[in-house]
Amino acid sequence: MEKAKYIWMDGELTPWDEAKVHLLTHTLHYGNGAIEGTKAYKTEDGRCAIFKLNEHTQRLLNSSKMTLLNVPFTLEELNRAQVELLQKNELFEGAYIRPLVYLGYGVMGLYHKDAPVHVGIASWKWGAYLGEEGLKRGIRLKIASMSRTPNTSGMGKAKAVANYLNSQMAKYEAVEAGYDEALLLDDQGYVAEASGACFFMVRNGQLISPPNDNSLESITQATVIDLAKDLGLEVVRRRITREEIYIADEAFLTGTAAEVTPIREVDARIIGKGGRGEITQRLQEAYFDTVSGKNEKYIKHLTYIN
Numbered sequence: 199m200e201k202a203k204y205i206w207m208d209g210e211l212t213p214w215d216e217a218k219v220h221l222l223t224h225t226l227h228y229g230n231g232a233i234e235g236t237k238a239y240k241t242e243d244g245r246c247a248i249f250k251l252n253e254h255t256q257r258l259l260n261s262s263k264m265t266l267l268n269v270p271f272t273l274e275e276l277n278r279a280q281v282e283l284l285q286k287n288e289l290f291e292g293a294y295i296r297p298l299v300y301l302g303y304g305v306m307g308l309y310h311k312d313a314p315v316h317v318g319i320a321s322w323k324w325g326a327y328l329g330e331e332g333l334k335r336g337i338r339l340k341i342a343s344m345s346r347t348p349n350t351s352g353m354g355k356a357k358a359v360a361n362y363l364n365s366q367m368a369k370y371e372a373v374e375a376g377y378d379e380a381l382l383l384d385d386q387g388y389v390a391e392a393s394g395a396c397f398f399m400v401r402n403g404q405l406i407s408p409p410n411d412n413s414l415e416s417i418t419q420a421t422v423i424d425l426a427k428d429l430g431l432e433v434v435r436r437r438i439t440r441e442e443i444y445i446a447d448e449a450f451l452t453g454t455a456a457e458v459t460p461i462r463e464v465d466a467r468i469i470g471k472g473g474r475g476e477i478t479q480r481l482q483e484a485y486f487d488t489v490s491g492k493n494e495k496y497i498k499h500l501t502y503i504n
């Protein structure tokens with residue numbers, strides 16, 4: 199990881215190496231915290247802008263509300279903090295932004311009502327999450343042996359720290375088995391989401407993505423659906439079973455970090471022609487045009503930092 203100069207901690211720009219917490223930080227022990235993953239891109243006019251900043255900060259506040267964390271900052275304050283952090287870190291070539299709402303030191307035991315709520319925001323340079331090669335040639339996906347935590351026992355719509363144990367177990371299993379990423383099914387056997395991204399497939403010219411019944415409400419998924427409609431594609435939200443994926447014409451993942459990553463293989467089955475499909479490529483190009491300010495219609499989603 200490439201260090202930046204500062205990390206924003208509860209309103210203060212703290213030097214990177216001094217951004218530390220106590221061992222008895224509540225979230226470290228019991229996992230109640232909320233995160234975001236937001237990205238800034240260099241734009242075509244040479245400036246830099248955060249994509250869908252407001253949507254990401256709103257989701258951070260929503261996740262916190264779901265998991266009973268009272269965030270001591272407003273949406274506007276957190277938006278301003280992220281802009282200022284990128285400016286002070288001079289990250290004008292683009293950056294990944296990681297806000298974290300966490301419970302601090304002072305209270306032990308599960309009942310967290312009196313534990314102090316803190317917010318930290320880090321930002322740094324981070325390249326393609328699933329690799330540059332993955333963006334071009336596609337990745338290999340393994341369906342995880344563990345199902346996604348069901349709605350009856352989790353806060354699935356929250357981008358909650360605790361939810362990432364499920365994702366982490368699936369990811370580790372997939373990578374150790376020689377794959378790039380894991381796809382989790384829900385407890386009924388329908389596609390939920392990947393360990394850190396959403397799933398799309400193309401069959402007979404239709405673009406299909408599961409409803410968010412058992413996944414994060416993904417900001418990139420919504421963007422890609424808008425772009426697909428602009429391209430005149432038919433978009434369907436319905437449940438998908440694993441065997442249908444194996445015979446898809448194309449498949450890809452979407453996420454702030456994953457962007458639009460083609461899938462070339464799932465569980466030893468080659469998907470389509472085994473590379474980046476034609477529709478996937480069009481949507482990938484449309485996505486990169488959008489985040490870099492080349493698509494007039496969506497400039498409204500860019501917050502310029504310089």
Ligand SMILES: Cc1ncc(COP(=O)(O)O)c(C=O)c1O
Nearest residue numbers: 393394395414416417418453454
């Ligand atoms: C579990 C999970 N699902 C989906 C996504 C995609 O969400 P978004 O497009 O809002 O980044 C992410 C990434 O944040 C994720 O971690």
